[in-house]
Amino acid sequence: MGASGPPRPLYSEIKTNLAAVKARIAAAAVAADRQPESVTLVAVTKLQPLERVEAALALGHRAFGENRVQEAKAKWPELRARFEGVELHMVGHLQTNKLRDAVALFDVIESVDRPKLARSLAAELDRSGARPKCYVQINTGSEPQKSGVLPGEADAFIQACRGEFGLPVAGLMCMPPIGEEASLHFALLAKIAAHHGLGELSMGTSADFEVAVTFGARSVRVGTAVFGSRSAP
């Protein structure tokens, strides 16, 4: 690490956290008769100090998640210029007026959740030629304040994405209600994905990523367990 790199103690803290989360993912995978390598750890960097993100990059981690286009745009072009092979996931609510930036920034867009967005996103892919992977977000708990397609509308929406809207869908994402048994939500997401032959399942956060792995997560989105608590927005 050069003088401009993250300070030593921070570097070892992130190193320890990354190793611990990966070990827990691996143990959960093995217990579920799965290959540990079949699960991608997406380290969620929203509202984290830049030096923590730099430490993870310096340690060789490459899959990251952000929940706001504006915030991602402020940090990732510069980080990508310094570190090769970054895979950036959009995991937050996406406004149609941010689509051009989002498609330019992200490798995976996990939050496709309404017809207007799906249509505009398909048009932006045509226009730009970019090919991010797209996931549909399912509001498995039918929470009014949360983004995502309602479970009862998921089949029709996924079909419309693939047909009418012309948007290739590679997987599903969910964020279970706080305080509820996450496994029920993960099982529901896995069932909808299997019904549509979708391979990518993004589920599980710091609170429940091992459960998500048990229920078939292909990627887990972990923020605080890797980077520590976030600053206020």
Ligand SMILES: *Cc1c(COP(=O)(O)O)cnc(C)c1O
């Ligand atoms: C912030 C966030 C995460 C990570 O949550 P932690 O509790 O920090 O692990 C995962 N998914 C989404 C959609 C998020 O916004």
